[in-house]
Amino acid sequence: MNKLSQERAPIYEALQNFRRKRIVPFDVPGHKRGRGNPELVELLGEKCVGIDVNSMKCLDNLCHPVSVIRDAEILAAEAFGADYAFLMVGGTTSAVQSMVLSSVKKGEKIILPRNVHRSVIGALVLCGAIPVYVNPECDKRLGIPLGMKVSEVERAIKENPDAKAVLVNNPTYYGICSNLKAIVDIAHKNNMLCIADEAHGTHLYFGENLPVSAMAAGADMAAVSMHKSGGSLTQSSLLLAKNTVSEGYIRQIINLTQTTSGSYLLLSSLDISRRNLALRGKENFKKVMEIAEYARKEINKIGGFYAYSDELINGDSIYDFDRTKLSVFTLDTGLAGIEVYDLLRDEYDIQIEFGDLGNILAYISIGDREREIERLVSAMSEIRRVHSKEKMDFIVPEYISPVVAMSPNTAFYAEKESLPIDETKGRVCSEFVMCYPPGIPILAPGERITEEILEYIKCAKDMGCSMTGTEDPYIEKLNVLKGEF
Amino acid sequence: MDFWFSEAHTPNVKISIRVDKQLFSTQSDFQRIDVFESPEFGRFLTLDGYMMLTEKDEFIYHEMITHVPMAVHPNVKNVLVIGAGDGGVIRELARYKDIERIDMVEIDEEVVEVCKKYLPKTACAFDDKRLNIYYEDGLRFIRFCKNEYDLIIVDSTDPFGPGEGLFTKEFYGNCYKALKDDGIMVNQHESPFYTEDAMAMQRAHKRIVESFPISRVYQAHIPTYPSGHWLFGFASKKYHPLKDLNEKKWNKNKFPCKYYTTTLHKGAFYIPAYVEELLKDVE
Numbered sequence: 001m002n003k004l005s006q007e008r009a010p011i012y013e014a015l016q017n018f019r020r021k022r023i024v025p026f027d028v029p030g031h032k033r034g035r036g037n038p039e040l041v042e043l044l045g046e047k048c049v050g051i052d053v054n055s056m057k058c059l060d061n062l063c064h065p066v067s068v069i070r071d072a073e074i075l076a077a078e079a080f081g082a083d084y085a086f087l088m089v090g091g092t093t094s095a096v097q098s099m100v101l102s103s104v105k106k107g108e109k110i111i112l113p114r115n116v117h118r119s120v121i122g123a124l125v126l127c128g129a130i131p132v133y134v135n136p137e138c139d140k141r142l143g144i145p146l147g148m149k150v151s152e153v154e155r156a157i158k159e160n161p162d163a164k165a166v167l168v169n170n171p172t173y174y175g176i177c178s179n180l181k182a183i184v185d186i187a188h189k190n191n192m193l194c195i196a197d198e199a200h201g202t203h204l205y206f207g208e209n210l211p212v213s214a215m216a217a218g219a220d221m222a223a224v225s226m227h228k229s230g231g232s233l234t235q236s237s238l239l240l241a242k243n244t245v246s247e248g249y250i251r252q253i254i255n256l257t258q259t260t261s262g263s264y265l266l267l268s269s270l271d272i273s274r275r276n277l278a279l280r281g282k283e284n285f286k287k288v289m290e291i292a293e294y295a296r297k298e299i300n301k302i303g304g305f306y307a308y309s310d311e312l313i314n315g316d317s318i319y320d321f322d323r324t325k326l327s328v329f330t331l332d333t334g335l336a337g338i339e340v341y342d343l344l345r346d347e348y349d350i351q352i353e354f355g356d357l358g359n360i361l362a363y364i365s366i367g368d369r370e371r372e373i374e375r376l377v378s379a380m381s382e383i384r385r386v387h388s389k390e391k392m393d394f395i396v397p398e399y400i401s402p403v404v405a406m407s408p409n410t411a412f413y414a415e416k417e418s419l420p421i422d423e424t425k426g427r428v429c430s431e432f433v434m435c436y437p438p439g440i441p442i443l444a445p446g447e448r449i450t451e452e453i454l455e456y457i458k459c460a461k462d463m464g465c466s467m468t469g470t471e472d473p474y475i476e477k478l479n480v481l482k483g484e485f
Numbered sequence: 486m487d488f489w490f491s492e493a494h495t496p497n498v499k500i501s502i503r504v505d506k507q508l509f510s511t512q513s514d515f516q517r518i519d520v521f522e523s524p525e526f527g528r529f530l531t532l533d534g535y536m537m538l539t540e541k542d543e544f545i546y547h548e549m550i551t552h553v554p555m556a557v558h559p560n561v562k563n564v565l566v567i568g569a570g571d572g573g574v575i576r577e578l579a580r581y582k583d584i585e586r587i588d589m590v591e592i593d594e595e596v597v598e599v600c601k602k603y604l605p606k607t608a609c610a611f612d613d614k615r616l617n618i619y620y621e622d623g624l625r626f627i628r629f630c631k632n633e634y635d636l637i638i639v640d641s642t643d644p645f646g647p648g649e650g651l652f653t654k655e656f657y658g659n660c661y662k663a664l665k666d667d668g669i670m671v672n673q674h675e676s677p678f679y680t681e682d683a684m685a686m687q688r689a690h691k692r693i694v695e696s697f698p699i700s701r702v703y704q705a706h707i708p709t710y711p712s713g714h715w716l717f718g719f720a721s722k723k724y725h726p727l728k729d730l731n732e733k734k735w736n737k738n739k740f741p742c743k744y745y746t747t748t749l750h751k752g753a754f755y756i757p758a759y760v761e762e763l764l765k766d767v768e
Binding site: 374382 | 622647650653658
């Protein structure tokens with residue numbers, strides 16, 4: 001009965017027992033099962049506020065788990081094929097940051113694709129590590145960043161043999177995977193850790209006919225967004241690790257920034273979702289895949305829209321494609337992805353995940369039913385009928401290798417000034433300049449502004465790319481470090 | 486024994502009907518289907534616990550949703566019916582000899598089977614030679630239709646549950662596309678009375694107004710539906726529901742209607758002030 005198995009959900013069970021005990025609360029939270037805040041109970045319901053409780057003996061403690069949270073972590077590790085799993089309540093951002101902070105220290109190098117999530121750069125600002133960027137290939141037609149070529153990673157490793165870790169997106173937002181296994185092997189051969197941002201990869205651990213997961217590929221750590229494809233509550237996440245890294249050290253790093261009052265709503269949602277994935281994940285994701293494939297087929301029948309899939313696979317920068325993703329290229333209808341995104345929401349009451357210049361992404365998950373897919377497809381069919389325009393041509397600007405002058409940490413804390421963009425040549429940038437498409441930073445904090453980059457920004461602006469990240473929304477001024485470096 | 490069927494019309498209002506016995510109950514792939522026998526209303530069908538029709542008052546709904554557009558459009562040959570698993574609309578349409586084709590799209594085959602067995606008074610025309618039944622999502626079916634129908638009748642359930650997609654802009658837009666240049670769409674338009682129903686009614690009206698040049702609403706009195714005051718939508722590319730009404734021609738049919746008359750047709754478009762106000766708010 002008390003044996004740990006995937007049918008169990010230790011935190012959930014402890015909360016059930018806790019409720020039956022009718023313990024009188026003279027501890028936080030102060031709403032005391034909602035009695036002190038009736039409006040909150042009205043909003044969330046009694047069940048929900050009743051388990052919004054503090055760490056205590058029978059419920060364990062997230063900072064130093066020894067009982068039910070520990071058991072839940074052991075079960076999660078087993079379910080994901082990891083040696084250790086850490087329940088995270090600060091979003092996948094905190095999982096990614098703990099993973100990076102556990103891998104590199106001040107002044108050490110980390111190899112990563114240029115299209116990393118901002119949380120990674122945030123971690124570098126915190127710890128003072130030096131980024132070595134690898135050019136993610138870009139699909140010329142779709143205008144989206146792809147995976148890292150193995151040869152590019154090899155080159156970066158050769159040029160930076162002192163690097164400590166290689167980070168891989170598995171998969172990207174659009175569902176594109178690098179050859180993770182090969183990258184893990186090269187990294188390990190060169191005594192580097194391989195860590196994976198799997199914010200969009202929870203389902204890879206449970207579904208069939210999907211790209212390889214980080215743990216299965218032999219990676220050392222992975223940040224897994226349980227609240228995306230895994231079905232848990234927003235802000236709950238998992239950090240997975242192999243025994244090639246120290247469990248105790250990772251826990252110390254996590255405890256530097258994670259709350260000491262971990263929410264039991266989030267923790268129990270991780271526990272229950274892990275159980276569901278372990279027991280029913282295979283069939284659930286089979287259904288998700290079928291729905292995504294159906295939607296793709298129907299959208300491609302409309303004409304003008306291109307819902308792409310594994311036909312993109314090229315053996316290297318698109319080593320694999322996650323077919324549960326529904327990404328659609330829209331430019332042939334004369335509509336930008338962001339226009340379709342807005343029309344779907346404003347005219348058809350359909351909220352999709354995002355739209356960029358050339359693409360939209362509709363998130364398909366275990367919560368979807370056929371009838372909502374019919375609405376999405378029908379709305380897109382109507383958008384084409386009513387709104388389509390002359391086809392737009394678009395050229396995705398070529399990638400420029402960044403010149404990293406100093407760590408993002410040094411740049412972040414240095415004194416800065418705002419200059420007209422034409423006067424910034426040779427200076428060190430202190431902010432991001434993002435360009436969509438392809439959604440890759442042109443500049444990040446600590447990088448040298450070159451003639452070539454200024455040319456690129458001008459060119460991208462002329463072509464109608466959307467530029468973001470800077471304090472000045474028109475990118476006529478840039479924040480740079482005071483003085484020469 | 487005290488055996489009652491109750492349906493909440495709002496969280497604070499319910500209607501109850503005394504039941505003799507439950508004739509059938511099942512959970513289909515889409516919804517729960519029940520048939521009861523009652524002393525007051527005869528047999529009645531509920532889906533997910535919501536009243537769909539009773540033998541006593543179904544004629545009102547089915548006559549009003551069918552004959553109003555048929556008395557306006559001068560030449561209906563091809564009709565598309567969405568929903569209508571109980572067969573009532575098909576029964577009314579089958580009276581018109583000039584109709585050449587009736588396509589019916591019902592998402593739940595079990596509803597049709599249950600009605601054939603337990604509600605033969607409505608499900609009596611399913612063997613009409615002109616009828617083709619497609620068991621699929623109406624929203625999907627209509628995506629592939631263009632310039633094909635003279636009349637579309639949307640006989641949907643409520644805008645929550647499986648029928649939700651039939652109250653959307655994408656559905657009405659696709660209906661517009663599926664109709665010929667002088668086509669008419671008539672739909673079940675909910676009730677204006679209780680707040681939640683009224684909001685659903687307004688949403689539907691807003692979406693139809695955005696899709697069709699002519700969009701009017703007419704009413705009927707249906708005792709077993711929430712508040713008893715029910716609306717239908719008349720959306721059209723060309724014909725006006727009153728100016729293009731051809732009373733003489735329709736009356737030649739001599740159909741044995743119990744609710745619809747061409748005089749009532751005209752009256753049905755004169756709606757209460759508060760309903761006019763609700764509609765104007767979203768036009």
